[in-house]
Structures are given as C-alpha cells and as structure tokens.
Amino acid sequence: MRAIALVKKVPDTGIPLKVLPDGSDIDRSSLQYVMSPYDEYALEAALRLKDAGKLTELIALTVGDEGSEDVLRTALAKGADRAVRIQVENPDALDGLRTAERIAAWLKDQDVQVVFAGKEAVDDAAAQVHFYLAEFLGWPAVSYAVDCELDGDTLHLERETDRGEETVALPLPAIVAFDRARFEPRLPSLRGIMQAKRKPIDRVEPQGETRGAVVRVKVALPPAREAGTVTTSEFPQNVEELIAFLKEKKLI
Amino acid sequence: MAMVVAFVESLQGELKGVARETVGVARKVADALNAEVVAFGGGRKPSDLETLGSAGAAKVIWVEDERLDHFLGAPFAEALQQLFGEDAVAFVFPATRLGKELAPRLAARLRVPMLTDVISLSFEDQAVVVEKPLYAGKVIGTFKLESRPLVLSHRPKAFMVEATDGTTAPVEVAQVNFSDGAFAAKVVEVRAKDDREVDVQDADIVVSGGRGMGGPENFKLLYELAEVLTQRTGKKVAVGASRAAVDAGWMPHSHQVGQTGKVVSPELYMAIGISGALQHLAGMRTSRVIVAINKDPEAPIFKLSDFGVVDDLFKVVPELTKRLREEA
Numbered sequence: 375m376r377a378i379a380l381v382k383k384v385p386d387t388g389i390p391l392k393v394l395p396d397g398s399d400i401d402r403s404s405l406q407y408v409m410s411p412y413d414e415y416a417l418e419a420a421l422r423l424k425d426a427g428k429l430t431e432l433i434a435l436t437v438g439d440e441g442s443e444d445v446l447r448t449a450l451a452k453g454a455d456r457a458v459r460i461q462v463e464n465p466d467a468l469d470g471l472r473t474a475e476r477i478a479a480w481l482k483d484q485d486v487q488v489v490f491a492g493k494e495a496v497d498d499a500a501a502q503v504h505f506y507l508a509e510f511l512g513w514p515a516v517s518y519a520v521d522c523e524l525d526g527d528t529l530h531l532e533r534e535t536d537r538g539e540e541t542v543a544l545p546l547p548a549i550v551a552f553d554r555a556r557f558e559p560r561l562p563s564l565r566g567i568m569q570a571k572r573k574p575i576d577r578v579e580p581q582g583e584t585r586g587a588v589v590r591v592k593v594a595l596p597p598a599r600e601a602g603t604v605t606t607s608e609f610p611q612n613v614e615e616l617i618a619f620l621k622e623k624k625l626i
Numbered sequence: 627m628a629m630v631v632a633f634v635e636s637l638q639g640e641l642k643g644v645a646r647e648t649v650g651v652a653r654k655v656a657d658a659l660n661a662e663v664v665a666f667g668g669g670r671k672p673s674d675l676e677t678l679g680s681a682g683a684a685k686v687i688w689v690e691d692e693r694l695d696h697f698l699g700a701p702f703a704e705a706l707q708q709l710f711g712e713d714a715v716a717f718v719f720p721a722t723r724l725g726k727e728l729a730p731r732l733a734a735r736l737r738v739p740m741l742t743d744v745i746s747l748s749f750e751d752q753a754v755v756v757e758k759p760l761y762a763g764k765v766i767g768t769f770k771l772e773s774r775p776l777v778l779s780h781r782p783k784a785f786m787v788e789a790t791d792g793t794t795a796p797v798e799v800a801q802v803n804f805s806d807g808a809f810a811a812k813v814v815e816v817r818a819k820d821d822r823e824v825d826v827q828d829a830d831i832v833v834s835g836g837r838g839m840g841g842p843e844n845f846k847l848l849y850e851l852a853e854v855l856t857q858r859t860g861k862k863v864a865v866g867a868s869r870a871a872v873d874a875g876w877m878p879h880s881h882q883v884g885q886t887g888k889v890v891s892p893e894l895y896m897a898i899g900i901s902g903a904l905q906h907l908a909g910m911r912t913s914r915v916i917v918a919i920n921k922d923p924e925a926p927i928f929k930l931s932d933f934g935v936v937d938d939l940f941k942v943v944p945e946l947t948k949r950l951r952e953e954a
C-alpha cells in the first residue's frame with residue numbers, strides 16, 4: 375500500500391516575526407524555516423504505519439520552489455522512501471484551490487491509497503488544501519485526527535469533536551489531516567540523514583495555472599495590546615480591585 | 627433577489643452561539659451585493675430557527691436528517707451544492723471545525739478559491755477585501771478576491787453583529803438526494819463527553835488555567851468561578867486550559883487554547899496560572915478584555931492583559947468566586 379505525506383516548508387512561528395516597512399511581506403532576513411508542525415504529526419503517523427509493515431512505500435510531496443526541498447530531505451531522513459516536488463517558483467502566490475489542483479493532477483496517475491496532511495499549514499492557516507483535494511479526487515477525508523490505524527482497506531482514525539472523542543472509519547483511498555497527535559514526531563537519526571542523501575527527489579512540472587486568484591494586498595503586525603493595570607495590592611484588596619475593574623468594563 | 631447563504635451550525639438539535647453571528651456576517655455581504663440572506667443548516671432541527679430572522683435571515687432552509695449530526699462535511703457540501711450551487715452569490719461559514727471543512731469542500735465543487743478565518747471584511751467594487759490572521763496569529767494579512775460565488779469562513783466572535791428588529795424568518799424543510807459517497811466516512815464510535823460543557827470557541831467568557839493550577843483536582847476552582855459568572859451574567863462561560871495543563875492530563879485537549887488548540891476571542895479571557903507563552907497568546911490575544919492572575923510579576927501575560935493580579939491564585943480565585951456569589 376502506497377501513501378503520500380504532504381509537507382510544507384513554513385517560517386518557524388515560535389519566534390517573534392517582523393514585517394517589512396512597506397507591508398509587502400514578513401521580514402525574511404532572520405527567519406528560521408521548519409516543516410509545518412501538523413505535517414510533522416501526519417508524517418509521523420505515516421512512518422508508524424510504515425514501521426508496522428502496513429505501507430510498502432511512503433512518498434513525501436511538496437509544492438514549492440527549490441528551497442522547499444529542505445523539508446523533503448527532512449522527511450527522507452525520518453524514513454520516507456522517496457520525495458516529489460511539484461515545481462512552482464512562488465508558492466505563496468498559489469491559493470488552496472490552485473495548490474490542490476496541482477497535487478490532484480499529479481496524484482491521479484499514481485497508485486496511492488492514503489494521503490496524509492496537516493490540519494492547516496501554519497503560514498497561511500488556510501486549512502483548505504486537503505479538503506479541496508478530497509473533492510477533486512472524490513475520496514473521503516477527515517481532519518483533526520490525533521491517531522490512526524490501517525486495517526485492510528479501511529483507515530480508522532481517532533479525532534476530537536465538540537461532543538467528545540470519536541473513531542471514524544474511511545474506506546480507502548482516503549485523506550487524513552492531522553491535528554497535534556497523541557504521539558510526538560521522531561527526530562531524524564544520523565543514519566537516516568546519511569541515507570536521505572541517496573534517496574531520490576523527483577521534480578515534476580506543474581500542470582495548469584500556477585497563480586491563484588486570492589491576492590495578498592499587505593501584511594501587518596496585529597494592533598499592539600497595551601499593558602493595562604497590574605495590581606500588587608495585598609490580598610484581599612486586589613480581589614476587590616479586580617471586581618471593580620470587571621464592573622467598570624460592564625463584564626459582570 | 628440574489629442570495630447569500632449562511633451556514634448555521636447546530637449541535638444535537640441546538641443552534642450554536644456562533645450561528646447568529648454567521649447570519650450577521652452574511653448580512654454584511656448581502657448588503658454589499660444587493661442580496662438577501664438564506665440561513666441553511668441540517669441535522670436534528672432546532673426549535674428556534676425562525677429567530678434567525680432577527681439576525682438578518684430572510685428565510686431558513688433546513689435539511690432534517692440525523693445523518694448530518696456527525697460533524698462530517700461531505701454530505702453538507704453535497705446539500706449546499708444541490709440546493710444553492712447555481713444561485714447563490716456568496717456562502718458564509720463559521721471558522722469552526724465543521725465550517726472550516728465545509729467551505730473548501732463547497733469551493734472545490736464550485737471551482738472557486740476561498741478565504742478562511744476572516745476577521746474583517748469590506749468591499750471595493752466587485753472585490754471583497756478581508757483581513758485574516760497568518761503565521762499563528764502573529765501577523766494579519768489583507769487579501770482581495772473577486773471570484774463568484776464568494777466563499778469565506780469568519781472567525782467566531784470577530785464580528786460584532788447587531789440584532790435587527792424582532793422579525794422572524796420562515797423555516798422551510800428541504801430534501802436532498804445524497805450520493806453514497808456523501809456518507810463514505812463513518813463515525814463508528816463516539817465516546818461522548820458526559821457533560822454538556824460550553825465550548826471555549828462558543829463562550830462569551832473563558833476562564834483558563836495553566837500549569838500554575840498544580841493538578842487536575844484544582845480545576846474545580848475554575849468550574850466554580852465559571853458557574854457564578856454564568857449565574858451573574860447569563861452568558862456562556864467555558865473553562866479553558868494551556869497546553870501545559872493539557873499535556874499533564876489535567877484537562878482534555880478540546881479545552882486547549884492556543885496555536886495547537888483553539889483560537890478564542892471572548893468578551894473576557896481570564897488567564898490563571900498561565901505564563902503567556904507566544905503559542906498560548908496566539909489563541910487568545912484577540913479577546914476583548916484579558917485578565918491575568920499570576921504570582922510572578924514578570925510573567926509575560928501581564929504585558930498584554932488589561933488587568934493583572936500578582937498573587938497566589940489559590941487565594942485569589944476562591945475569594946473572587948465567594949464575593950461574586952455573595953453579591954449576587
């Protein structure tokens with residue numbers, strides 16, 4: 375059984391970001407890049423199935439420019455068998471529709487049974503690509519998975535909804551998008567890193583439009599929140615002040 | 627008249643709090659596009675659907691089918707396409723888990739791009755101009771889109787929508803011919819939460835605890851505070867948690883606020899025993915008023931809170947609850 379893990383290279387959002395003075399983009403001069411965190415969980419879920427002998431081949435796929443091959447190397451080092459990059463020069467100019475169209479166009483000629491994705495890429499936070507893809511391929515898809523298991527031609531996944539925890543069964547071929555999982559992603563081993571150098575990355579030409587219709591006009595930092603009052607009064611005076619504040623704001 | 631469809635989400639036969647806001651956002655779109663709002667939903671039928679009229683809906687269309695009560699998007703996407711695919715000029719969804727699934731599914735069927743988690747919206751001629759958070763909320767992007775139908779999801783609580791007069795909307799029940807594929811994904815087991823707690827995203831007030839709570843048993847203090855706040859304000863109050871508290875197993879993940887949890891913007895957010903890490907702030911920085919209770923005066927949460935109390939939460943929280951109860 376062959377599976378695809380979708381992986382996207384994104385700026386590390388764990389550090390403060392700056393924007394360029396003209397607002398045209400974030401300041402990329404001192405950025406760190408990582409694999410989008412939810413893609414890490416999805417990839418880990420796929421690797422676990424591979425370790426358990428349930429997948430014969432795991433392919434890491436990205437739609438991006440040459441620089442985005444970093445995340446493919448990482449995926450290879452962790453245990454993916456090979457990688458594919460659908461070549462686009464300006465991945466940020468693609469919207470979810472266009473990205474998913476490119477992936478679907480490539481995927482339709484492949485013998486793939488499962489697609490793993492993140493619930494959203496942390497850069498655009500769009501949460502779109504896997505669902506567009508599901509509709510284009512006509513495959514069942516579920517997001518917010520925290521664990522999954524392959525059982526014959528059914529994918530069982532665990533997810534959380536507003537009414538509790540659930541098990542959902544998807545007949546293959548299927549798409550699963552991961553939230554933060556019940557397990558932590560592995561780090562690449564030294565041996566894995568060495569082996570990754572010999573694993574192939576196929577570069578494929580995209581079919582069709584490589585610009586989306588969604589136009590980004592500008593970016594800005596969110597309005598700064600001013601620090602308000604901080605009371606160091608003694609207890610219980612401080613509680614009294616808190617209640618007065620809540621009343622003044624008409625919250626109680 | 628042209629039509630803007632608002633997807634109204636419900637849970638077990640009750641409209642979610644966000645439903646009225648979605649109708650309100652759809653009304654903003656409808657005003658700009660010279661259209662009227664049709665509210666649409668499905669599953670067990672809530673008894674108060676006609677009240678969506680006062681939020682701006684001209685009518686409500688409901689698909690009464692219990693198979694829709696499973697938080698699965700495929701059948702809804704099919705229903706939306708069948709009922710409105712040809713006619714609607716715009717579709718508005720809440721950026722909840724279900725809404726965020728439905729919007730791209732429908733957009734795929736209609737072959738149009740879409741906008742997720744919009745926090746503001748205006749029109750320039752034919753183009754909609756929206757703001758949405760990027761990079762885990764650290765940056766706000768402005769985007770423009772001209773395609774029709776317009777498909778977008780709005781962040782819950784990001785829009786102040788005023789109720790119009792008390793008019794009621796007529797409710798119609800619609801039939802949909804679902805394909806087998808619509809129900810390909812099957813929920814095989816539900817381990818339902820035993821209570822009917824308010825979801826943090828649906829709450830007007832969120833009282834959150836972090837590592838400072840010290841253990842699962844102490845979250846009782848927050849539930850007690852939430853209870854008096856509910857009594858006093860009549861508002862929806864939820865208990866939230868930081869990732870540290872969730873990772874420690876003190877609270878379920880569905881309560882987690884932050885980058886890997888839920889994004890909330892309530893009227894009041896209380897961070898109790900929470901330091902204010904960037905990833906936590908990503909989930910609550912757009913709250914209208916933020917209160918922090920923390921014994922460390924250097925805790926970063928104080929840099930963005932509107933009111934901070936530097937003290938031991940085990941003294942402050944019970945006292946606050948007690949006073950609010952006495953005053954009531």
Ligand SMILES: Cc1cc2nc3c(=O)[nH]c(=O)nc-3n(C[C@H](O)[C@H](O)[C@H](O)COP(=O)(O)OP(=O)(O)OC[C@H]3O[C@@H](n4cnc5c(N)ncnc54)[C@H](O)[C@@H]3O)c2cc1C
Nearest residue numbers: 836837838868869870884885886887899900901905921939
């Ligand atoms: C990729 C990634 C994603 C993440 N996503 C999230 C997320 O979604 N949500 C999230 O919350 N975190 C997230 N984190 C974790 C985040 O970085 C912090 O580790 C976490 O928020 C810390 O939780 P905390 O504030 O409860 O704990 P701490 O940082 O340990 O803070 C505890 C606070 O409690 C105070 N305290 C202790 N005892 C008392 C007392 N008796 N009275 C009053 N105050 C007291 C302390 O002074 C301290 O400030 C993420 C991290 C990463 C790397």
Ligand SMILES: Nc1ncnc2c1ncn2[C@@H]1O[C@H](COP(=O)(O)O)[C@@H](O)[C@H]1O
Nearest residue numbers: 380436437491492494495500501502503
């Ligand atoms: N350019 C891309 N290359 C590979 N996978 C992607 C790309 N964009 C999105 N994805 C996948 O789709 C998920 C959702 O992305 P998004 O719709 O951008 O939030 C991501 O977590 C990835 O798994």
